[in-house]
Amino acid sequence: MAIEVRIPTILRTYTGGEKAVSGDGASLSALIDDLEANHPGLKDRLLDNGDLRRFVNVYVNDEDVRFIGGLDAPLSDGDEVVVLPAVAGG
């Protein structure tokens, strides 16, 4: 078992074009470290100064992680994580 992570188009350069990759971790933070080991560079696109980037949305089982603990959001085998860039501007 593992955690499936859906990768948005703009970040697929880090996953060899894959739309989804799998990773492991008991929290979002641990998962991101695990992903970084296999897909170097990804972490820096998700985090800024140790926090989730303001304009990157991460969801665990359809919940925006900002409402379930952010980087501390707990994860279990079989969870589905989706990464989506915010669509925003001025």
Add this chain to the structure above:
Amino acid sequence: MVLTIDQATYDAIVAHAKRDHPVEACGVVAGAAGSDRAERLVEMVNAAGSPTFYEFDSTDLLQLYKQMDADDEEPVVIYHSHTATEAYPSRTDIGLAQEPGAHYVLVSTREHGNNEGPVEFRSYRIVDGEVTEEEVAVVAQLSSN
């Protein structure tokens, strides 16, 4: 590069921008992945509710992308309005643009607001911070494929 858009979709985007003025309106036109056909208009809620900023609501954003994924679609057009400035990408627009394959459409309602009257309707590619304006071709209907 050119954005080809049908008259009904064009009119609906303009109507959305006028209706939401002075708040920025935003949305997408989805189409089959790789087709460059702007087929399915989806008006989005501007979660920022602001005259100077827009952001798709995060829950709506997830639903939109899940739906597009299920239907093998992609965002062909991403549009929003400027309500006090020209229809040109702001520095913020350029910094936050994260769909290099999309046509970024800007509509300016600065002249007539909620009222009848022409608007500026322009389209751009925004890739790695570089803006390229493109022609907008409004057609009666998209050609059948």
